[in-house]
Amino acid sequence: MKSTRRKFLQASVISSAAVLTGGQALAGSIVQPRPATNGSIVISTWDFGRAANAAAWSILERKGRALDAVEAGVRVPEADPSNQSVGYGGLPDRDGRVTLDACIMDEFYNCGSVMALEHITHAISVARLVMEKTPHIVLAGDGALQFALANGFKKENLLTPESEKAWKEWLKRSRYEPAINVENQLFRKENSSYPGGAENHDTIGMVALDASGNLSGACTTSGLAYKIHGRVGDSPIIGAGLYVDNEVGAATSTGVGEEVIRIVGSHLVVELMRQGHSPEAACKMAVQRIIKRSPEKSKNIQVGFLALNKKGEYGAYALQKGFTYAVKSSKTELVKPSKSIYG
Numbered sequence: 001m002k003s004t005r006r007k008f009l010q011a012s013v014i015s016s017a018a019v020l021t022g023g024q025a026l027a028g029s030i031v032q033p034r035p036a037t038n039g040s041i042v043i044s045t046w047d048f049g050r051a052a053n054a055a056a057w058s059i060l061e062r063k064g065r066a067l068d069a070v071e072a073g074v075r076v077p078e079a080d081p082s083n084q085s086v087g088y089g090g091l092p093d094r095d096g097r098v099t100l101d102a103c104i105m106d107e108f109y110n111c112g113s114v115m116a117l118e119h120i121t122h123a124i125s126v127a128r129l130v131m132e133k134t135p136h137i138v139l140a141g142d143g144a145l146q147f148a149l150a151n152g153f154k155k156e157n158l159l160t161p162e163s164e165k166a167w168k169e170w171l172k173r174s175r176y177e178p179a180i181n182v183e184n185q186l187f188r189k190e191n192s193s194y195p196g197g198a199e200n201h202d203t204i205g206m207v208a209l210d211a212s213g214n215l216s217g218a219c220t221t222s223g224l225a226y227k228i229h230g231r232v233g234d235s236p237i238i239g240a241g242l243y244v245d246n247e248v249g250a251a252t253s254t255g256v257g258e259e260v261i262r263i264v265g266s267h268l269v270v271e272l273m274r275q276g277h278s279p280e281a282a283c284k285m286a287v288q289r290i291i292k293r294s295p296e297k298s299k300n301i302q303v304g305f306l307a308l309n310k311k312g313e314y315g316a317y318a319l320q321k322g323f324t325y326a327v328k329s330s331k332t333e334l335v336k337p338s339k340s341i342y343g
């Protein structure tokens, strides 16, 4: 009894000392280092990132793990039928099938991905299960679906009446152009009720830094509208649509996936930050790499990068005007336009 009470008192003294020292470890004590303040931050692509950030923040503000925050965050647009580029209600491929791509990565280089997954709204949660429950990183197509069903996910119809109507309209022209902005501008012209708003929106990529100073990221999309069945973009490809290196920073991308894959864009942004570039400068250099590779094509497509470094500094850059991103921390809540090369 006495010994239990002594242990309790010792523990109390250690905790009080930790409080007095701002949560830092005392030399020689057994207290684990903890940040004195919550320096958490979450950033995500496009203006719909604001609602996603709010869900992520509810975890980060309680000093939860960045991995849990990014999964919870991107589940918001995945479940939103008015968002026609992610999850439930996503625009289908040219055969009328909604196929989802998603990936997730944590602070230990653990990662998981699903490609061309059908019938499951929360592709990101399936990707997380691939990461946590299998020795693999990627599951694709029917194998990904079977894995999801075996792990308790329910089969759903992801094609909403609105997206089906849009697809049937597209079928009248059936023009296949892997140019996201151009395609959607035409689409919006013909569909004034298009919920995407004034600019093309595609893919949510989210990266976060938690109170323990760890980074994680998630990326999820229904991909290019009316794509060839089986087409996979950058979003579920680790290094292309998302990359996290807990020593350096994290990055994600949006836009025409083919161009991002070509330069392994998100990995490139992280490596440029490792070389000492700011998140914005690293994103700009990645965009310039796309221009160098495809000078003519780059004038007519959109690609945007978003990055966060280990210090909680963030930045973005895009090919075209119109890319926005959302930021949430204890000090800030905003949606801002990214700088761009053209326009």
Ligand code: GLY
Binding pocket: 202, 203, 221, 222, 223, 224, 232, 233, 234, 235, 253, 254, 255, 256, 257, 258
């Ligand atoms: N960035 C989304 C895609 O190309 O599928």
